[in-house]
Amino acid sequence: GESVGLHLPTLSVQEGDNSIINCAYSNSASDYFIWYKQESGKGPQFIIDIRSNMDKRQGQRVTVLLNKTVKHLSLQIAATQPGDSAVYFCARLSMDSNYQLIWGAGTKLIIKP
Amino acid sequence: NAGVTQTPKFQVLKTGQSMTLQCAQDMNHEYMSWYRQDPGMGLRLIHYSVGAGITDQGEVPNGYNVSRSTTEDFPLRLLSAAPSQTSVYFCASSYSWGGGYTFGSGTRLTVV
Numbered sequence: 001g002e003s004v005g006l007h008l009p010t011l012s013v014q015e016g017d018n019s020i021i022n023c024a025y026s027n028s029a030s031d032y033f034i035w036y037k038q039e040s041g042k043g044p045q046f047i048i049d050i051r052s053n054m055d056k057r058q059g060q061r062v063t064v065l066l067n068k069t070v071k072h073l074s075l076q077i078a079a080t081q082p083g084d085s086a087v088y089f090c091a092r093l094s095m096d097s098n099y100q101l102i103w104g105a106g107t108k109l110i111i112k113p
Numbered sequence: 114n115a116g117v118t119q120t121p122k123f124q125v126l127k128t129g130q131s132m133t134l135q136c137a138q139d140m141n142h143e144y145m146s147w148y149r150q151d152p153g154m155g156l157r158l159i160h161y162s163v164g165a166g167i168t169d170q171g172e173v174p175n176g177y178n179v180s181r182s183t184t185e186d187f188p189l190r191l192l193s194a195a196p197s198q199t200s201v202y203f204c205a206s207s208y209s210w211g212g213g214y215t216f217g218s219g220t221r222l223t224v225v
Contacts (some may be wrong), residue, residue: 043216
């Protein structure tokens, strides 16, 4: 079956450095990928999305890269700040999931001062 | 504009009890969903709705019922609570399937 999974459960990054969070997927029919940020005790918050016909999309301090050949996407956070500490999830939507979000397990980003 | 409001924030139930988790949104979103999140895990879809009067099962629907009588409200009912239903429950809404979902702040449920 299809799955969306993350490579590393925890990522520690020095404040000011760039962070790269990875996500792998197994289903080729995915139409749409979304990155969410979840701070402790809060609901997930939308960060950025990318459609399957794109390779790259940039937002404010964040970039998502999609490599359909190896079924991998990544979230890059530039100049990581203490406020970036959270768990980051990738999720996907596709017709075979009735366009409902299928979530990965999450990566916890820890910022070292 | 309150977004997605979930009540209660915390709840303790005894095994076998029933209860309803409330979810309301004021953004006129058609799409609403219920998820559960267990420790260290991603979210799993319980039930969802693509509009008033329309609901469907997600990945883990057993033990839960939903209804969507209005666009604004999407309550989740636990029929007979079990310890395996101890989790954090999130409600979310979106204007379309491809839109970024807005999440509520969650209900932390403990079944003893």
